[in-house]
Amino acid sequence: MDGMDRLLLATPNCADLARPNVEIKRFPDGEAYVRVLEEAEGKHVTVLHRCYPKQDSSILQLLLVGSALAPVAKSLTAVVPYLPYARQDKAWKSGEAKSAEIICSLLTHSGFSKLVTFDCHFLKKGGEHKRDRLTIVNKSMGKMIEDYLSRSVPDPVVVSPDAGAGYLVEGHGHAMKKVRGEYVTDDKTAYREVKELSMDFSVNGRDVIVLDDMIAGGGTMERAVHLCYEAGAKSVRCGATHGLFLNFADQRITEAGAVEVVSSDTVPGMYAKVSIREHLFTAPLAQFI
Numbered sequence: 001m002d003g004m005d006r007l008l009l010a011t012p013n014c015a016d017l018a019r020p021n022v023e024i025k026r027f028p029d030g031e032a033y034v035r036v037l038e039e040a041e042g043k044h045v046t047v048l049h050r051c052y053p054k055q056d057s058s059i060l061q062l063l064l065v066g067s068a069l070a071p072v073a074k075s076l077t078a079v080v081p082y083l084p085y086a087r088q089d090k091a092w093k094s095g096e097a098k099s100a101e102i103i104c105s106l107l108t109h110s111g112f113s114k115l116v117t118f119d120c121h122f123l124k125k126g127g128e129h130k131r132d133r134l135t136i137v138n139k140s141m142g143k144m145i146e147d148y149l150s151r152s153v154p155d156p157v158v159v160s161p162d163a164g165a166g167y168l169v170e171g172h173g174h175a176m177k178k179v180r181g182e183y184v185t186d187d188k189t190a191y192r193e194v195k196e197l198s199m200d201f202s203v204n205g206r207d208v209i210v211l212d213d214m215i216a217g218g219g220t221m222e223r224a225v226h227l228c229y230e231a232g233a234k235s236v237r238c239g240a241t242h243g244l245f246l247n248f249a250d251q252r253i254t255e256a257g258a259v260e261v262v263s264s265d266t267v268p269g270m271y272a273k274v275s276i277r278e279h280l281f282t283a284p285l286a287q288f289i
């Protein structure tokens with residue numbers, strides 16, 4: 001594959017990462033309109049598109065872009081920095097949907113053979129994975145976020161708040177043990193609270209960095225910060241690849257005593273201090289772009 005037969009397409013919600021060359025608009029009834037503005041015939045095409053916020057409509061836009069390209073492109077790769085619907089890969093209760101599977105199969109059916117994403121929740125480790133016919137390259141922002149948070153604490157204890165995010169600290173850190181409770185639901189939302197959080201290692205007198213794949217409602221991180229201080233930590237800093245910060249999660253984590261809170265720009269926002277750019281535009285990932 002040489003540079004001539006590769007094409008990078010970016011949608012408007014990735015304008016901070018690459019020049020947009022896909023048009024996304026709405027028909028008067030609210031339905032999505034997409035149009036690829038480059039010639040894709042016979043090319044290995046990579047589509048850079050954020051699927052959060054407004055995940056339902058953003059995913060549909062990506063599927064439409066894929067289906068417009070599939071008949072002409074030689075191959076199709078989607079780069080989705082934060083993959084939504086990745087948190088449910090099992091049916092915990094009968095009748096639930098395994099949304100992670102559905103998303104992978106929708107991408108495959110709209111023509112994508114490869115998905116590049118970051119700290120994907122259901123994969124729980126980096127590297128290349130297969131889901132049916134879809135190859136998923138799961139990049140990690142853990143190291144870059146840890147380096148960023150370490151700049152003012154040279155000898156931190158690095159911790160993940162649960163075993164699922166344990167791969168972020170594997171080989172040099174510790175994983176807390178988290179037990180989620182039953183779903184708490186009202187008429188609109190379903191949320192599993194953190195029932196218990198514990199650790200079997202010492203943080204007494206130490207600077208702690210807590211690293212997670214994501215901060216959503218913030219319950220996990222808030223509990224982790226409290227737990228570290230109760231165990232005698234000198235300071236606690238928090239980092240997560242995907243910073244959703246729902247329902248004032250940032251405020252609650254800060255009020256718990258976090259000295260610093262940082263995320264990557266998989267989801268843009270005021271805490272997104274570490275960029276995925278380096279992963280996207282330098283080798284080895286650049287080969288897809």
Ligand code: R5P
Nearest residue numbers: 164214215216217218219220
């Ligand atoms: C869970 O298993 C993940 O690794 C995160 O800890 C979790 O998704 C964070 O969610 P929240 O911020 O709502 O506690």
